[in-house]
Amino acid sequence: MTPSRRIGFISTRFAGTDGVSLETIKWVTVIERMGHECFYFCGECDRPPAKSYIVPEAFYRHPMIDAINQTVYVGTWGHMHEGRRAHPEIEALHQDFFSVYIRPTHITKQIQELKDYFKEHLYKFVH
Numbered sequence: 351m352t353p354s355r356r357i358g359f360i361s362t363r364f365a366g367t368d369g370v371s372l373e374t375i376k377w378v379t380v381i382e383r384m385g386h387e388c389f390y391f392c393g394e395c396d397r398p399p400a401k402s403y404i405v406p407e408a409f410y411r412h413p414m415i416d417a418i419n420q421t422v423y424v425g426t427w428g429h430m431h432e433g434r435r436a437h438p439e440i441e442a443l444h445q446d447f448f449s450v451y452i453r454p455t456h457i458t459k460q461i462q463e464l465k466d467y468f469k470e471h472l473y474k475f476v477h
Contacts, residue, residue, distance in 0.1 A: 355386045358475060362410040365396040391475045403475045408468065421457055 359378070364371050378388045388401065393409025395402045406412055410419075 352384070356389065357381055357386050358389045358391055360391045360472075362392060362408055363394040364390045364392045364402075365394050389475070391472065403471070405468065405471045407464065408471075414464075418457060418460060422453065 359374055361370055361374070364374055374390075381388055390397045390402045391408070392402070392404060393406055393412060395404050407414055409415070
C-alpha cells in the first residue's frame with residue numbers, strides 16, 4: 351500500500367464550471383479514492399474552506415492583476431512604431447512573436463513584488 355500523501359492543486363480559480371475547475375474535481379475524486387488528501391491554492395474558490403488556501407491577488411480578475419494586464423497587454427504604454435524608432439537595434443530581430451515594447455519599470459517592480467508575495471504564500475500553503 352502506498353503511503354497517504356497531501357497533494358496541492360494551484361490555479362487562479364477553483365470555482366464554478368470552467369474547464370480547469372471541472373477537471374480538478376475529476377482528479378481530486380480519483381486521488382482521494384486512492385487514500386490521499388487534496389488541497390487548493392487559488393485566488394477564488396468554492397471548495398471546502400478547510401482544504402483551501404485563498405490569496406485574492408492570485409485570481410486573474412483581481413483589480414491589481416487587471417490593471418497590470420491592461421498596461422502590459424493592451425499596450426497603453428507605447429505603439430509599435432514608437433518602440434522601433436526608439437530601439438532601431440530591435441528591427442533586425444523583429445518578428446511577429448517579439449514585442450517591441452519596453453515594459454515600464456514600475457510594472458516590472460510590481461510584478462517582482464507579486465512574485466515574492468505569492469512565493470511567501472506558497473511556502474505557507476505547503477507547510
